[in-house]
Amino acid sequence: MTTLTGTSGAALAVANPWSLVPPLGNLDAYITAVNRMPLLTAEQERDCARQLRENGDLEAASQLILSHLRLVVSVSRQYLGYGLPQGDLIQEGNVGLMKAVKRFDPEQGVRLVSYALHWIKAEIHEYILKNWRMVKVATTKAQRKLFFNLRSMKQGFKAESADGGTHRETLSEQEIEVMARELNVKREDVIEMETRLSGGDVALEPAPGDDGEEHFGPIAYLADASHEPTVMLEHRQRDRLASDGLSAALEVLDPRSRRIVQERWLKVNDDNTGGMTLHELAAEYGVSAERIRQIEVAALKKMKLALAEYA
Numbered sequence: 027m028t029t030l031t032g033t034s035g036a037a038l039a040v041a042n043p044w045s046l047v048p049p050l051g052n053l054d055a056y057i058t059a060v061n062r063m064p065l066l067t068a069e070q071e072r073d074c075a076r077q078l079r080e081n082g083d084l085e086a087a088s089q090l091i092l093s094h095l096r097l098v099v100s101v102s103r104q105y106l107g108y109g110l111p112q113g114d115l116i117q118e119g120n121v122g123l124m125k126a127v128k129r130f131d132p133e134q135g136v137r138l139v140s141y142a143l144h145w146i147k148a149e150i151h152e153y154i155l156k157n158w159r160m161v162k163v164a165t166t167k168a169q170r171k172l173f174f175n176l177r178s179m180k181q182g183f184k185a186e187s188a189d190g191g192t193h194r195e196t197l198s199e200q201e202i203e204v205m206a207r208e209l210n211v212k213r214e215d216v217i218e219m220e221t222r223l224s225g226g227d228v229a230l231e232p233a234p235g236d237d238g239e240e241h242f243g244p245i246a247y248l249a250d251a252s253h254e255p256t257v258m259l260e261h262r263q264r265d266r267l268a269s270d271g272l273s274a275a276l277e278v279l280d281p282r283s284r285r286i287v288q289e290r291w292l293k294v295n296d297d298n299t300g301g302m303t304l305h306e307l308a309a310e311y312g313v314s315a316e317r318i319r320q321i322e323v324a325a326l327k328k329m330k331l332a333l334a335e336y337a
Contacts, residue, residue, distance in 0.1 A: 071090065122149030168215045169218075
């Protein structure tokens with residue numbers, strides 16, 4: 027078994043360092059195991075980092091990662107208030123730790139624990155923003171800053187209010203100004219983020235009631251039925267019949283029947299009135315109004331059969 031020994035610390039085994047991590051599924055065992063892993067001295071850390079940068083030594087990278095897993099566990103505890111599993115927070119933090127190890131420069135005179143902290147928090151922040159709620163609540167830099175600071179600052183304001191004998195759920199104008207100044211954001215951003223965080227999630231589909239009655243949720247009025255496939259096909263078929271189908275149906279009529287249908291059903295004057303009346307058509311063709319009506323009925327039947335065949 028190979029080891030790397032520093033001048034001021036015990037040797038750290040690296041032949042198979044990941045064997046120290048227990049199988050997945052038991053978070054308590056994992057935390058206990060990583061807390062028992064030995065820490066690297068400053069000299070050991072520099073040696074490992076140099077071996078990684080100069081030679082791509084993966085064993086050195088493993089030592090750097092394993093010795094800082096407890097840091098990820100510690101940071102993850104700070105974000106348990108968002109209701110996400112700690113195991114997932116630790117997993118994302120470990121990704122940030124590995125990114126930090128890959129980019130760490132030992133010649134800068136900074137310990138890896140200080141450098142990795144930023145990367146660990148960044149990965150956890152990104153995970154929380156994507157998974158805390160279905161709808162994103164923070165997208166800009168100012169919104170992210172408010173998302174992770176508004177809750178703690180608001181708790182501080184509540185504590186001060188409790189000492190003074192008053193209690194409020196919302197921020198006062200003075201508290202909004204203080205928060206905006208300390209975080210270097212606009213007061214409008216503070217108000218908007220407080221509104222977003224204070225609103226709870228709403229289930230799209232309601233839970234069944236105990237009384238057996240049907241309940242309605244937002245899904246009932248959020249759904250856009252006009253874009254359902256069956257509705258779209260119906261609209262397309264109707265448009266096709268209204269254009270090409272109607273033209274084909276008119277072609278099966280004789281000229282007189284076609285003109286009667288067009289005047290009675292398809293013609294619209296400038297004053298939004300229809301075409302000629304039965305009596306006007308009867309006078310033009312020298313027949314009775316009843317005869318015009320009979321011709322119209324027969325023509326519509328022919329068109330209906332033609333449209334059925336066209337469809």
